[in-house]
Amino acid sequence: MSELSVDLPITGPTAPPRSNGEMVFDAPWESRLFGVTMALVEAERFSWSEFQQRLIASVGRWEADHPDGEGYRYYERWAEALESLLADLGIVAIETTDARALALAARPAGHDHLGDEPGPAAHDVP
Amino acid sequence: MTAVPRTNDYPDVALRAEALESLLLERGLIDPNVVDGLISRYENDVGPMNGARVIAKAWTDADYRQRLLEDGTAAIGELGYSGPQGEHIEVLENSDRVHNVVVCTLCSCYPWPVLGLPPSWYKDPAYRARIVREPRQVLADMGLDLDDDVEIRVWDSSSEVRYLVLPERPDGTSDLSEEELAALVTRDAMVGVGRVTAP
Numbered sequence: 637m638s639e640l641s642v643d644l645p646i647t648g649p650t651a652p653p654r655s656n657g658e659m660v661f662d663a664p665w666e667s668r669l670f671g672v673t674m675a676l677v678e679a680e681r682f683s684w685s686e687f688q689q690r691l692i693a694s695v696g697r698w699e700a701d702h703p704d705g706e707g708y709r710y711y712e713r714w715a716e717a718l719e720s721l722l723a724d725l726g727i728v729a730i731e732t733t734d735a736r737a738l739a740l741a742a743r744p745a746g747h748d749h750l751g752d753e754p755g756p757a758a759h760d761v762p
Numbered sequence: 763m764t765a766v767p768r769t770n771d772y773p774d775v776a777l778r779a780e781a782l783e784s785l786l787l788e789r790g791l792i793d794p795n796v797v798d799g800l801i802s803r804y805e806n807d808v809g810p811m812n813g814a815r816v817i818a819k820a821w822t823d824a825d826y827r828q829r830l831l832e833d834g835t836a837a838i839g840e841l842g843y844s845g846p847q848g849e850h851i852e853v854l855e856n857s858d859r860v861h862n863v864v865v866c867t868l869c870s871c872y873p874w875p876v877l878g879l880p881p882s883w884y885k886d887p888a889y890r891a892r893i894v895r896e897p898r899q900v901l902a903d904m905g906l907d908l909d910d911d912v913e914i915r916v917w918d919s920s921s922e923v924r925y926l927v928l929p930e931r932p933d934g935t936s937d938l939s940e941e942e943l944a945a946l947v948t949r950d951a952m953v954g955v956g957r958v959t960a961p
Contacts, residue, residue: 660879
């Protein structure tokens, strides 16, 4: 019974100390995705249990495809669950997210160090 | 259900999350201040220190302990802790004969109001599969060695029921205040993968 005997990390990677114990997100996008999802629940765009059923389905699909459990990223499953739910509710189509993500990917390197509207003015400021 | 295609040159998930957020924002479906507030709440304000206060109170107040074991959600609500993922919380009492440990085999159900968001190992496929199959070994791997005569009960959370473990109060803590006791209680002890030790 050792096929799933990967190490169980007991603490998150390089978690800075917090009053609450530890970091609960491994990357900023994970916390954004969590916050966006909960905001949509609060706004009653869908219920938590509707989302949870999608999450269970997404986790289950991944595990069926990856019996060794290697490479699991919980918030990737979360993202897939949210995308599929928003698509089926007619709120944001998958293709729309695809197109926006590709546009974001095409931003020049360093875009996030220049502010929202880099433009020439950003370099003209004395 | 719509399947989300995945290929090697597909935009990575961080970009997809950013794309989704920007689209929802433009359409007025989310308020960035609300999103920021929710993240901050779950990163900083809702967490295992809430559960620790519940446990410390149960250790020092026999009537509260009774209420907690009879109706966890109501007794936890007495301390002001409620919210998503806390609609039905059952409290499981550990003793020198029975040790309770909690998992969610299907996803990541967890009592947010008292423990905050789950740690990464709780969401990991390895923990979720192994704790059911070989709990004594998994607990030992996580640093909790239990005597062979201690019965281990594994509780599978669901969308209906969340569990909070009431650990044993450690010996040598009779002089400590409720607040001092709360500082000893760890998240791991309240999931059932650790025990509380005296300072």
